[in-house]
Amino acid sequence: MRVAMIGTGYVGLVSGACFADFGHVVTCIDKDPSKIERLERGEIPIFEPGLDDLVARNVREGRLFFTLEGAQAIKDADAVFIAVGTPTRRGDGHADLSYVYAAAEEIAGLIDGFTVVVTKSTVPVGTGDEVEAIIRKTNPNAQFAVVSNPEFLREGAAIEDFKRPDRVVVGTDDERAQAVMRDLYRPLSLNETPIVFTGRRTSELIKYAANAFLAMKITFINEMADLCEKVGADVQSVAKGIGLDKRIGAKFLNAGPGYGGSCFPKDTIALVKTAQQYGAPTRLIETTVEVNTARKKAMAEKVAEAMGTRELTGKTIGVLGVTFKPNTDDMRDAPSLDILPALQAMGAKVQAFDPEGAKEAAHMLAGVEFKSGAYDAAEGADALVILTEWDQFRALDLDRLKSLLKTPVVVDLRNVYKPAEMERHGFTYASIGRG
Template sequence: MRVAMIGTGYVGLVSGACFADFGHEVTCVDKDAGKIERLGQGEIPIFEPGLDDLVERNVRAGRLSFTLDGASAIRGADVVFIAVGTPTRRGDGHADLSYVYAAAEEIADLIEGFTVVVTKSTVPVGTGDEVEAIIRQRRPDAEFAVVSNPEFLREGAAIEDFKRPDRVVIGTDDARARAVMGELYRPLSLNEFPVVYTSRRTSELIKYAGNAFLAMKITFINEMADLCEKVGADVQQVARGIGLDKRIGAKFLHPGPGYGGSCFPKDTLALVRTAQKHDSPVRLIETTVAVNDARKKSMAGRVIEALGGSAAGKTVAVLGLTFKPNTDDMRDSPSLDLVPMLQAAGASIQAHDPEGMNEARKVLGDLDYRDDPYGAIAGADCVVILTEWDQFRALDLSRVRLLLNRPVVVDLRNVYRPEEMARHGFDYFSIGRGEA
């Protein structure tokens, strides 16, 4: 099948490369000339494990290409995906749909024959109706159907998620569109994955509801961690004890400094705004948003407390800047709150992240970036483990102890065992392990 993918961001690039790997002919379109030029030269603008090899293989096979020319990609395409950004709109918290609507206008002028237009971007309920209206108004004669097909890709594991999904959600009441989407995803049929066919509005809400539930689960275990510290319990054992209940499950029950990234912060806020617009408030999600924002801001206080109540004149080694491992994504990362607050308290920051330092420079400025974790630790008064990269899970603790001015470790991801850190002579602070 011939596929046009409008947008070469995280979702568009991963989806386009995976569809090409299925054997479809995919053209990815973007208005950023520099990005298209870099992609044409084999440079991948984001870090995602395995994506560079996947793109290179399919470009070489002639199934994947990149262009600024939307007309050449959209004309004659069987399926056109809208995979542009929907960032939080300034001022009111709603999703900014201007890029989606602009793509719909472009698509309307170019489609030929029956075309399935798919919203892959995360959009509020009713967006598909508006996309359909835009196209219908500009092209009353056009044969098309608008489908919702939300993505469920985890950064750092996106290719695996695309090729071995928990489910594929397809929102349409159009029989022809349903057949086209079934053929598009047919290469996955050997995996016997569930396909959930729904109405378009239901599909749009599934995406928001799923992300909101996971964000709520993270926030729940973070609040349990705080309670554990007060009552002398171990949150990791609590998480295991409840996670073994199949009705609850163990995933997303890992305490930490609060969720970040490109999805949970903006999608929970957008869902709150959608619910308010329709006079159906979602109090649990409103609280989740507020608690998570407060938690990220509170982490600097934990570090200052570990330093004896003052960070003035102290050097803090921050290990990990991205919101999670295996990505270079800095969007809404806890580091964006922690680092400036420590600096405002008088601390100097020495930082290392395996993949995120180029992106960090754009938003955190000129910190003292170091090439490896030991370089960041050298001469510091405290180490903060902020992102649980594999490289930080097996540090040479004897070497760390020698490099530090003071033996203080603040582990915001519970990477290490308290008894092990005590053996090496550290003042060790973690999350929700009151018994320690």
């Protein structure tokens, strides 16, 4: 089948490359000349394990193309995917749908014959109706169906998630559109992947509901971690004890400094705003947003407490990891964006290392000195903070680390190390929820 993918951001590029790897002919379209030039040179503008090889292979085999001018690709396509950004709108917290609606207008004047228009972007309930209205108004004679097909890709594991998903959700009542979507995802039938067909509005809500539930789960275990510290319990054992219950499950029960990234912060706020708009407030999600925001801000105080002082003037703090999670260079709403400036406001000098995120972070974290390695970040520091659990931080040479630090204080916000081991090596060690 022929696919046009509008947007070459995280979702569009991964989805386009994976569809091409399924055997479809995919053209990825973007308005950014520099991004298209880089992609045509074989440079991947984001860090995602395995994506560079996947893109290169499918370009080489003639199934994946990149272009600024997508008119012909849209005209020839069996399915046109809208995979543009939907950032939080300034001022009111709603999702900014301007890029989605602009794409719909562009598509309307170009489709030729029956075409399935798929919203892959994360959009509030009712967006598909508006996209359909825009296309119908712009081109009353167009033959098309608008379908919701939300993505459930974890950064750092996106290719695996696309090719071996828990489920595929498709929102449409149009039988012709259902047939096209079945053909697009037919390669997944070998894995017996469930394809859930629903109404379009239901599909749109499934995406938000899924992310909001996971955000609540993270926030719940973080609150349990705070309680564990007060009563002398171990949050990791609590998480294991409840996670073995199949009704709960073990995933997303890792206590830490709060959730971040491109999805959870944006989607929880958008769901809250949508619910308020329809007069059905989501109190649990509202509280989740509030608690998570407060948690990220409180982590700087935790670092100061471990150092035995609230006055950090003249102190140097080393930081390992600044991206919101490992195996990505994504800095969107990363906890580091709250924690590091708070440490600086308390008077500290901050030096940090991140395997992939330093270039992006340097634009967002003024005054932070970025180092070339983990041990460089620790050298001369009065305390070391483990903020992102990259694999290369899991087996540090503790004796070397101690020799480099000015004072042997380690604040482990991801519970990478065992308290007994750190104490045995002579560290003052603080972690999350292990009272």
